[in-house]
Amino acid sequence: MLKINEITAGYGKKNVLENLSLTCFSGEIHGILGWNGAGKTTFFNTVFGFLPLKNGEIQLDNRQISKSDISFLETEPFFYPNLRGREYLELLAGQKKVDFERWQAIFDLPLEDLVNSYSTGMLKKLAIAGVFLQNRKVMLLDEPFNGLDLESAEKLSWLLENLKKQGNRVVLISSHILPTLTRLCDKISRLEVGKIVQTYLPEQFSGLEIELKNVVHQKFLDFG
Amino acid sequence: MKTAQLLHFQKIRIRLFFRNLQQAGWGILLVALVLCAGVIISFLSKIMEKPLPIWGILLAVPVFLWHFQRRDGRFLQQIGLAARPVFWLEYGLVSVPAAVVLIFGENWKGLILLGLCIFLTPFFPLPDKKSDDKTTNFSLDFLPGWAFEWKSGIRQTGYGFCFFWLLGLAGSWWVGTLPLFAFLFGTMLISFFENIENKEIMQSQFAKSGGFWQKTAKNVLFADLLFLPHALVFLIFNFQYWYFLLAIFGFISLMTAFSVAAKYANWYPGRRRASNSLLSGLFVFFTVSAIFTPVAIAWWVWKAWQAQKMLNKYF
Numbered sequence: 001m002l003k004i005n006e007i008t009a010g011y012g013k014k015n016v017l018e019n020l021s022l023t024c025f026s027g028e029i030h031g032i033l034g035w036n037g038a039g040k041t042t043f044f045n046t047v048f049g050f051l052p053l054k055n056g057e058i059q060l061d062n063r064q065i066s067k068s069d070i071s072f073l074e075t076e077p078f079f080y081p082n083l084r085g086r087e088y089l090e091l092l093a094g095q096k097k098v099d100f101e102r103w104q105a106i107f108d109l110p111l112e113d114l115v116n117s118y119s120t121g122m123l124k125k126l127a128i129a130g131v132f133l134q135n136r137k138v139m140l141l142d143e144p145f146n147g148l149d150l151e152s153a154e155k156l157s158w159l160l161e162n163l164k165k166q167g168n169r170v171v172l173i174s175s176h177i178l179p180t181l182t183r184l185c186d187k188i189s190r191l192e193v194g195k196i197v198q199t200y201l202p203e204q205f206s207g208l209e210i211e212l213k214n215v216v217h218q219k220f221l222d223f224g
Numbered sequence: 225m226k227t228a229q230l231l232h233f234q235k236i237r238i239r240l241f242f243r244n245l246q247q248a249g250w251g252i253l254l255v256a257l258v259l260c261a262g263v264i265i266s267f268l269s270k271i272m273e274k275p276l277p278i279w280g281i282l283l284a285v286p287v288f289l290w291h292f293q294r295r296d297g298r299f300l301q302q303i304g305l306a307a308r309p310v311f312w313l314e315y316g317l318v319s320v321p322a323a324v325v326l327i328f329g330e331n332w333k334g335l336i337l338l339g340l341c342i343f344l345t346p347f348f349p350l351p352d353k354k355s356d357d358k359t360t361n362f363s364l365d366f367l368p369g370w371a372f373e374w375k376s377g378i379r380q381t382g383y384g385f386c387f388f389w390l391l392g393l394a395g396s397w398w399v400g401t402l403p404l405f406a407f408l409f410g411t412m413l414i415s416f417f418e419n420i421e422n423k424e425i426m427q428s429q430f431a432k433s434g435g436f437w438q439k440t441a442k443n444v445l446f447a448d449l450l451f452l453p454h455a456l457v458f459l460i461f462n463f464q465y466w467y468f469l470l471a472i473f474g475f476i477s478l479m480t481a482f483s484v485a486a487k488y489a490n491w492y493p494g495r496r497r498a499s500n501s502l503l504s505g506l507f508v509f510f511t512v513s514a515i516f517t518p519v520a521i522a523w524w525v526w527k528a529w530q531a532q533k534m535l536n537k538y539f
Contacts, residue, residue, distance in 0.1 A: 080376055
């Protein structure tokens with residue numbers, strides 16, 4: 001179980017997250033939904049440990065979480081230049097053997113080409129392969145579907161569903177795309193101005209959609 | 225040509241320049257400034273001694289080098305600035321000190337030549353970025369995975385690195401080749417360690433304690449091994465100068481260790497590149513001037529401490 005308890009974090013003196021709390025159970029895919037600038041990426045960076053906690057704590061199975069528990073897919077992953085896709089995956093795997101054929105088959109990646117020649121979507125797929133290869137207890141996926149074509153997005157959904165079936169991972173996904181989240185997630189939390197304002201269960205997902213539409217409508221009215 | 229836009233652009237360039245200086249650290253810059261002043265004064269006294277017109281061309285060499293290294297032609301085009309006036313202004317500004325020296329030396333012919341060089345340089349086309357890319361995808365599977373900086377660096381230079389290595393080997397029978405080769409190799413190393421790997425690769429290297437020192441040791445050993453064939457050829461033909469090798473291996477080892485440390489010393493999450501050429505250039509200067517070698521060692525120790533502190537904080 002991942003327990004995020006009253007965390008406060010930010011950049012310099014500015015707090016982006018304020019007393020944020022969230023609990024996720026093993027085998028759960030938890031969606032984080034928020035407008036641009038709501039603090040989703042800051043939240044992931046904080047859980048990963050790239051931003052120091054000013055307050056609060058993050059626990060995994062009743063102990064303090066460490067980086068070796070987490071794999072984190074960033075919105076715009078980057079790679080060391082002039083390395084082949086295969087070499088990148090080998091570096092991540094360390095001593096473990098990598099089933100290159102599997103990843104080649106899933107994502108159709110040219111693993112013998114240099115990463116410099118990869119398109120944005122291919123880089124994203126390589127990063128996703130890396131995150132799955134790390135096989136950590138907690139997966140933070142920041143906008144994982146951005147830049148993926150329809151087929152690759154379906155394959156990622158399939159990978160995540162398989163992961164859910166294993167029942168021993170906590171997956172946190174951020175996205176703006178509500179239908180993707182409602183299809184995959186067991187819970188969706190709405191992040192607004194650095195706080196979780198509400199967590200929705202599957203039976204509340206349709207209500208969430210209406211609620212968001214109303215918010216957008218209201219914002220348009222306010223805009224004039 | 226909009227003058228206001230041109231001036232505004234130069235203001236941004238100057239701001240970026242000072243930001244780069246700030247990144248290098250004021251302490252280091254002060255030392256560099258004192259050392260450079262020494263070199264410049266001795267150079268100036270030579271210019272004053274013999275006011276030959278050729279000095280005008282020699283003083284314009286940095287401008288030529290800068291021009292043929294530039295990659296901002298397309299950017300200037302995008303923001304709607306005519307490139308030539310920008311180049312004339314920039315080259316003119318950086319040549320003011322050289323012009324002052326020539327005026328004081330009453331080297332009028334040299335001054336005219338300098339002016340001519342600055343006027344003509346912008347007419348040469350900038351190098352094409354794409355045709356300049358020598359990156360090759362040759363298999364380097366025989367190198368271990370942890371040597372990824374070497375793989376990337378070697379591929380970046382295309383066949384240049386292999387040619388350079390073989391040339392050094394072929395020339396190692398002569399006593400002067402090896403020190404020169406070591407010097408060029410040491411400076412090349414800097415660029416190999418300027419790119420920064422992503423957090424996943426960093427995690428795989430530094431999650432275990434002592435990861436930084438292991439990485440340093442492995443890379444130093446690797447650099448020394450690359451040099452071993454040259455050293456053997458050198459020994460066969462110049463055994464009487466065996467002690468040269470101590471200095472050369474010391475230089476290569478220190479350069480490698482410094483390059484690794486400098487890469488992580490100023491790292492922060494998300495950083496993709498550490499431009500260490502200014503720092504490393506200064507480090508090369510300290511290392512090769514025997515009197516300053518202890519300063520170079522102390523500097524490396526300091527950078528390594530900084531790097532380890534940074535890595536401990538995040539990994």
